[in-house]
Amino acid sequence: MSLASGFLAGALALVGPALADGDPKKGVDQFRFCAACHALEPGLHTTGPSLAGFMTRGAGTAEGYVRYSPNLRAAGFEWTPEVLDAWLEDPARMIDGTYMDVPGVWDAQGRADLIAFLEIAGGEGGGERAVAMGLIEPGWLRGVAPTPIGEATPGQRIASIRHCADSYFIRTEDGTERPHWEKNVRLKIDSTETGPPQGVPVVLPTGRMGDRIYVIFRSVDDLRALVSEGC
Numbered sequence: 001m002s003l004a005s006g007f008l009a010g011a012l013a014l015v016g017p018a019l020a021d022g023d024p025k026k027g028v029d030q031f032r033f034c035a036a037c038h039a040l041e042p043g044l045h046t047t048g049p050s051l052a053g054f055m056t057r058g059a060g061t062a063e064g065y066v067r068y069s070p071n072l073r074a075a076g077f078e079w080t081p082e083v084l085d086a087w088l089e090d091p092a093r094m095i096d097g098t099y100m101d102v103p104g105v106w107d108a109q110g111r112a113d114l115i116a117f118l119e120i121a122g123g124e125g126g127g128e129r130a131v132a133m134g135l136i137e138p139g140w141l142r143g144v145a146p147t148p149i150g151e152a153t154p155g156q157r158i159a160s161i162r163h164c165a166d167s168y169f170i171r172t173e174d175g176t177e178r179p180h181w182e183k184n185v186r187l188k189i190d191s192t193e194t195g196p197p198q199g200v201p202v203v204l205p206t207g208r209m210g211d212r213i214y215v216i217f218r219s220v221d222d223l224r225a226l227v228s229e230g231c
Helices: 003-013 024-034 070-075 081-089 108-121 126-132 138-142 220-226
Strands: 158-164 167-172 177-181 185-189 202-205 213-217 227-229
Touching: 024 108, 081 108, 108 126, 126 138, 158 220, 167 213, 185 220, 213 220, 220 227
Parallel strands: 158 227, 185 213
Antiparallel strands: 158 167, 167 177, 202 213
16 A cells, blocks of 8 residues: 555544535635634745645645645545545544644534535635625735735844844844844745745844844845844
């Protein structure tokens, strides 16, 4: 038996009684938990891969997504309602070593409702179809993906970053330099369409008490070029 057929046999062995009839409208409530890690916009990967069109492709094959576990990438099965039911009930039991380390949906009717929604939203053009059917609002297509930074102000665009002792001294293009305790600074890289332009990192508040910030770079090269050590 090949590795792929072994995975598929294991998946089907976990399938219990026939799937209950699902209600896609109720499935939207279940999908709220999925949306924390998955978008429905094509090609928009967040913590997990985009679910746009996933019902029409093999497991572990979303173009541009590189964080699949080796066993899921090698599994080679297609998503069907029956296989999806086994996956949603217990991902770790279905695929050993999966990186989707979240509890399953143990309620059979809840899984059926979620699958009914995913058969619509995860089909070809399914996100837009789900919007047209009134199941979700257009904003749901992006899940929790960050809003594109867009045109940053001079007070957000970083000219230089100097690390000294336990602090970052950040100078922005408006000429202001401000020190920040290093533990309040989150250095991030956003190489996607939501990120800053190449060579122009930005500083953004995290929305807490005003003392914590994100410094977002377009690439590792930008981080290396723009952060220096010196007092």
